[in-house]
Amino acid sequence: MLLPPLSLYIHLPWCVRKCPYCDFNSHEAREAVPEAAYVDALLADLESELPRVWGRRLESVFLGGGTPSLFSPEALDHLFSELRARLPWRPDMEVTLEANPGTTDAGRFRGYREAGVNRLSIGVQSFDDDQLRQLGRIHGAREARVAFEAARSAGFENINIDLMFGLPGQTVAGALKDLAEGLALGPEHLSWYQLTLEPNTRFAAQPPVLPEEDTLWDMHTAGQEHLAEAGYTQYEVSAYARAGRPCRHNLNYWEFGDYLGIGAGAHGKISLPAEGRILRRWKHRQPRQYMEAARSGEAASGEHTLTREETVFEFMLNAMRLNQGVPLALFTERTGLAPRPWSPCAARPWHGACSPMTPNAWNPPNWAGVSSTTCRPCSWSTAMQPLEFVSLICPHCGAGFDTEVDLTTLPASYVEDCQTCCAPILITATVDGGGIAIHARREND
16 A cells, blocks of 8 residues: 545635525524634644644645635634644646635635635535525525635635535526536636535425436536536536636545645545555534534544555545546555455445344344444445444434434433534444434424
8 A cells, every 4th residue: 555645625614695405514594603713623633633644745635614714714724824834735737626606705805815825615516506505505696606706816726616506496407507607707626516515404304396317317417518618628427627626635535635625624534554444534514612622632543444444445436436447456556455356245244134124143142241243134234333324313403413422332422412403312232122213303302
């Protein structure tokens, strides 16, 4: 295994209003964003990660959210200065900031440029005001155009626009009109992707009427043709770029590179060749909990060393997103593994007799306190995850949300705020017969 390029992802979790389709770790800012305290937490988080990456250089930085453009240019300037003091940066490093057209202006863009941001990703989503209202966006089509021009006037020469198709009630003509308006602005990069209804979102709880699959296919293929005619090359499932302008940061993900993840809910992947393993780490999701934990050097809520099977699966899951694929040699270089014939049952235990619906398929039936579990039909064994993500429904507002449950310390109960309505929820996890019962209730029920 060779050391791959190293990137840095920074999660800034606050937004003005959570969109009904959004399943990211974002939280409505009901009061002033605690910029200084959060930047301090980010730096403390990074300090705890540094021993694993000493001597390595950053190839890219990406600030995602949430709405990172809620943070002031001064806060980002301070953050970048401290980052440079801790990690060397590639001389021509790509530094991307996600921006919402409803939270920016020309002065703010100039400040970001001066702080060191050199690539913007503007979340337009649509140029149709009715669609933007349905999507819960805080901006209109005019604000989107003004934001793009303001970014150009501030000196940004590398701008991505996010556009969705397959919106509620949208026709092929409507989708192509959106795309034409985006192309008319002349961005260097365009993310053209289909709206999907994700679990734990308001759209999942109250789904809008979306176009039929045949219509979606027509939108997709017609959009591909328009983008190609306009000089944009599709290099990934939903990414189109002018020559020399693909997103370096995202390419590093898809080519199974390494990345540090700092911020509330951020995930990271680090290769440790001397130890012969690849480590994934993730951070506490709730901003308040994250900041408190980071100050005490405990920003991470969990970590996991990838098994051989997980490494193969994750490499291919990412590589297959790329239109050109990847060289076979990169597989060995990034994973430390030699290619071998694929065995379905060894790769995933739910083939044939190993269906997850098979009664009593797992040993031991009582999971509490155990460190591993084995599939009876095929004897496939896997380590138990100390923390597992589960999806629940808020008993207050009906929205879905994700949480982490420690399966090795049952029974357990704790209180967590809903990501949508911010009301407290009592979450309980208990052993129930041969499985685990997890419930979300009102705190006082």
